[in-house]
Amino acid sequence: MRWFGFGFNAFGQICCNERFEKGGISDPAKEVKVSAPTELRCREDRNGSCCLKTKTVRASWSRRASLHVHGDGCCVCLAGFEASASHQSCDTCVVERRECKDAFISESHLTLVFPDRIESWDLQKKDKTPSWSMKILSQSESSVDSVVKLPLVPGGFIAAKPPFFHRLSPHLQVKNLTLGGEHAILLTVTGAVYTWGQGSHGQLGHGGLVSEEEPRTVEALWGMPMNSVAAGGWHSVCISDGGDLYVWGWNESGQLGLPSRGLRKASQQKPSQQAEELCQDADTSGAAQKQEEVFISIQAFPALLDVAPSCELRTVSCGSRHTAAVTSNGDLYTWGWGEYGQLGHQTLESSDEPQCVEFFKTGQMHVVDVICGPWNTFTAAVKEEITINTPPKPLD
Template identity: 65%
Template sequence: MRWFGFGFNSFAQICVPDKSDKEESGSAVGQEKVCVPVDLVNHRGRSKIRASWSRRASLFLDEDSCVRLAGFCASISSNESFSPVTVNTSGCQDAAISETHLTLALPGRIESWDLQSKDKAPSWSMEMTQSQNSDVNLPLVPGGYISSKPPIFRSLSSHLQAKSLALGGEHAVLLTAAGAVYTWGQGSHGQLGHGGLISEEEPRTVEALWGMTMRSVAAGGWHSICVGDGGDLYVWGWNESGQLGLPSRGLRKASQQKGDQQAGERCGSFSTCPDEELHEEVFISIQAFPALVDVSPSCEISTVSCGSRHTAAVTTTGYLYTWGWGEYGQLGHQTTSSLDEPQCVEFFRNENLHVVDVVCGSWNTFTAAVKKEVLGLENVPELPPVSTGSELWTTC
């Protein structure tokens, strides 16, 4: 399995420039934007990636389950002057990274380290029994979950029977063992999915999804996503950058202005082009209820991840689709354009790679893939023609 990264790279959390690049720029950090997926050559075998805005945590399951950091204050196991802490990560089973804390699921315990402190001890820790240790799925921990900011530990009622949890900028999305979805936190952009913009202090079920079994959840800065048991994708929250895959007025307006400018150049500075028929279109700024988005007409969704204002989804046939804010190349389409419709990342298709996982940082994206021949998938059918227009989405 190989990991690739693209998007925001100012802290070299994706790739480090070679010596000549450093000398030319006079800086020790990486290029700011990586628009083409870059092979993380030191990632082979079984591994996981967790990402925040300025950091990447890599968990190598074949190397005594050790964790390595890349990006701002990257080294947690060296004596370099910028290293805030030194942590023994041997045997680590899962990890979570934020701008302030690194949390590790170690044999028999959970530890959370303050990356802005030089203390030689974790800022929070919890012992676990053997049975509890086998069920850790960070940020969930026995009795609660790990927050991205203090207080680190937040309790959860055992009645929720939490299976997984996704943390957004200021909200949380929880999936129960029965496949129900609960949300709480800030609701100012409709990210809670309750139909309004009101915040919730306690977990509240997303009633629009009641009766439908969900299998995974994800949360961005101000939007939320979940995948149904049948591979359907449901979205809600803020759509300012097209991160929901619904028509965005801001993106369409920018595209229209660019088109008008090009048309003006073709028609001449002192002439006018024939008026085109105007079509009314419904634009979505905030989607306060879950909406169903048809990412690929012929494929189900296997996994999904959210950045601050972009979304990435992997289909069961191994294709990666991305949409939303693309200013730093985090959509992987070799441009910095934003999109309000899911679009297949052609790089992996052209390289004959089958995508198996995706993890979004705030402004970047990391993807795991394998060669199709390794999986015996050389004859996977090509993608059908991409549909366009409002038929891509419906509102529940």
């Protein structure tokens, strides 16, 4: 399995700015904005001694944490802002202990899960001890399933900044939880969706712009079991058991995949003279239809989005203002804000329509996972297996 990244790269969180550091390029923007999927390389690769396999990737605005399989556990490597200093400060607790199971990274802290504890390390300091820790029962010691998938932990969840631990009611029976810029989405084992936090952009899905202090069920989805959830800066998405995608929240950059007035206006600011003449010659009925086009700035209720015709969705992830989804046949679709190349279409254009990332189809790769950072995207892909149909032998 190979991991790729594209989008915001100002701190080298996707690929190292080697050419820029050596003065080999004249345009730093070429290093800051990575518009084509670029394969990730761990630190050891440059010395030719890397033998680690990347399990998954976690990303904040300026950093990336990669979990590498090592023996029975994982070790964590950091890339991005002050990565060398941060990596050195965490070497003792991450690389040498090897039994790390998961990681969660923010702009200020790196949270790590071990079989018996959770630790948060302050990335702005070089302390040799974690700034916060919490003991947890191992599966062998607990009578209940205590598998940890950050930010979800037994009894609650971990926030991006202090206070880290927040309790959740045991009656919720949580399956998954994801944190947006100012809100949270929770998925129960029965497929019900709960949201709470800031609601000023409709990101809670309750039909209004009111905030909620406690988890509240999204009534519009009641009776339709969901399989996964994801939260962006100010928007939310979920996939049903049947592989359908539901979206709600802010659509200023087309991150919901619904018509965005801002994007349409931007695309019309540079019309050619010929296009202007054609518009003047258009019949009145066509003009009337254009005026009736509906734009959506805020979608306060969940809306069904058709991403790929006749294809179910497997997983979805949200950036600050963009969204990426993987279909059951291994195609990657992205939409929303694309100014840093985070949509992977080898342009810096934004889009309010889901578009397939052709890079992986052209390379005959099957996308199996996607993780969005605020302004970038990371995907895992495997080579497609080519099946050769051998004609049957003739009967004697």
